[in-house]
Every structure is written in structure tokens, then in C-alpha cells.
Amino acid sequence: MSTRDEGGSGVSDDFKKAFRHHPAGVALLVTLHDGVPHGLAASSVASVSADPPMLSFSVTRTGASARALVAAEEVSVVLLGEHQARLAVDFATRGAPRFTREQGWHRSRSVLELDGAPLTLHTRTTCVVPAGASWLVLAEVTRIHHGEPAAPLVYHDRTYRTLGPPPVAEQDLHRT
Template sequence: MTATPDLRTPRLASPDLLRSVFRRHAAGVAVITARGGEGPVGFTATSLASVSAEPPMLSFGIGTGASSWPAIAECDHVGVHILGEHQQELAATFARSGADRFGAGTGWSEGPEGVPVLDGVLAWIVCRVVARVPAGDHRIVLAEVVLGDPTGAGRPLLYHQGQFNGLRD
């Protein structure tokens, strides 16, 4: 049985309405990284989407007020890392404002095009940024896949109802 929407009392569009609806949408969790002028930068993203197979392209959103935005606004390449359910703490670190994201608790190395590549992820790719599209207080970054490794072991990490979760059996 499905719930019948109450159309007599619709809520007006607002940031709170959007957040409330998307809390109910389970999303995969990725970390986006880039080389910045002061060192590596990165952030947790649940907005990752496949855009095109030919050429292979993806997109993600980033707020223009985010600490990583200045580097993402200028870089030529980004790293995209698909996190496993064993990486809830890593996801939280990259989501937390002011966190030392590349400190002692984060395993990483410099990868192709100087992009930071995280250790232990389910998959990673390096992409060439092709566009940054204004979208309200965010930018949608379109990027073309250059190379990567899809062979990490484990199950995906999900974000749902404001929490990181693994898949249930």
C-alpha cells in the first residue's frame, strides 16, 4: 500500500522542503578531491551522477561557500572516490567543516595529474573538469573520466535520513 499525498495542504517550495524530501532519498557517498594551492582539498558529496557514456562524464554539486570551492573553481582535474560502508568515519571527516581532512587518520597518495587518491575506497577515478555550471548557491561540475580503478572490495556506503549507513541484508 502506498501513502496518498495530502494535496489540500501542500508546502511551499523552500530550502527546508528540499532538505526534508532529500533526507528520504538514499544516495551513494563519494569524496571529491583536488590539488589546491595550500595543499590537497576534498569534500563529501552525495550529488554524484553519471552523465554520459560517450564520452564518459559525471557531475557533482559543490556549494560556493564550501572551503574546497576555491580549489575546485580553479583546478583542471578532480578525484572521485566511491566510499565503502567501512568508511563512515572518513565520510564524516570530509563532511565536517574545519576538519583536518588529509591528516594522520586519512590514507592517501598523490595520483595521476597530482590529484589526491584515497586509500581503501571501493573505486576511484580521475576526471578532467570540463564545465562549472551556476546553480543557485552551488556549482554543478561536469567532468570527463580520464582513468581510475573500480576494483576495491566491499559494499557501498549510503547517506539516508541525515546518517551514513550500509546496505541491509
């Protein structure tokens, strides 16, 4: 077991390694900014409040997609299913195809929709906070689109994964 001193680059490296071992659901953050679609893959989406329904996400300050997401009034948070790993890779890779018809994208009203997405949370940005080299965005959920149910796509240790069968039966979790 080892520890590092505060402020050193070792702490930053250890921090990144620590979160590689923390599995998280995968979402696409998408918006239309000045009529142009922008988006990226994220594992930083978190529930903040149920009343009113709010969520948060963070994006690094580099790149046009992050700037467009932060500048947008509305952002759609597309929660991906296990069958959408290739799409997550595309949205995490600079220069890869995004928003193609083959991927299932279309415009509905003034927002982007993804066919086959288990859930899409449409949000209105309420606050953007600079946080180190990132922005933390708070957004109120204004509408939820329920698609076809699917097991979630999870990101763990730089790999997209699916959840296997539970290690403990559901009824065993509730024993007193």
C-alpha cells in the same frame, strides 16, 4: 498531505526534507590546487554519459574547498565503501582532519589517492554552471582506479548507512 506555494521559504525547507529521504552514495571530491589538497564529502555525484564517460556533482559556493574544486582542472571522485563512514564524517565536518596518512592518503603522480577506496574516478572538469547557491560541475572521466571491492556507503536522512541484504532475491527481479 500538504503543499506549499511557489517561492516561499517553506518550499525550500520541504525540498531539503524531501531529499533527506532520498538515499545517495557517498563520495569524496578531492583535488590538489596550487599544491594544496582540498576536498569534501558529497552525495550529489551522478552519471551523465557513458560515451564519453562523464559525471556531475554539485557543491555549495561557500568554503575554500568548494572554490578549489571548481577552479581545479582535475578532480578525483572517491566512491566510499561501508568501512569508510568515519572518513566521510571527517570530510563533512569543518576543521576535522583531512588527508592524513592515518586515513590512508598519499600522492601518486599529481593526484591524491586513498588506500582502501573501492573506486576512484579521475576527472577533467569540462563545465561549471552556477545553480542557485551552488555550482553544478560536469566532468569527463579520464581514468578509473579499482580498489578492493566493498559494499557502498550511503547517506540517508542525515546519517551514513550501509545497505542490508536485498529485500527481493536477485532471481525474483528477473521473473517474467
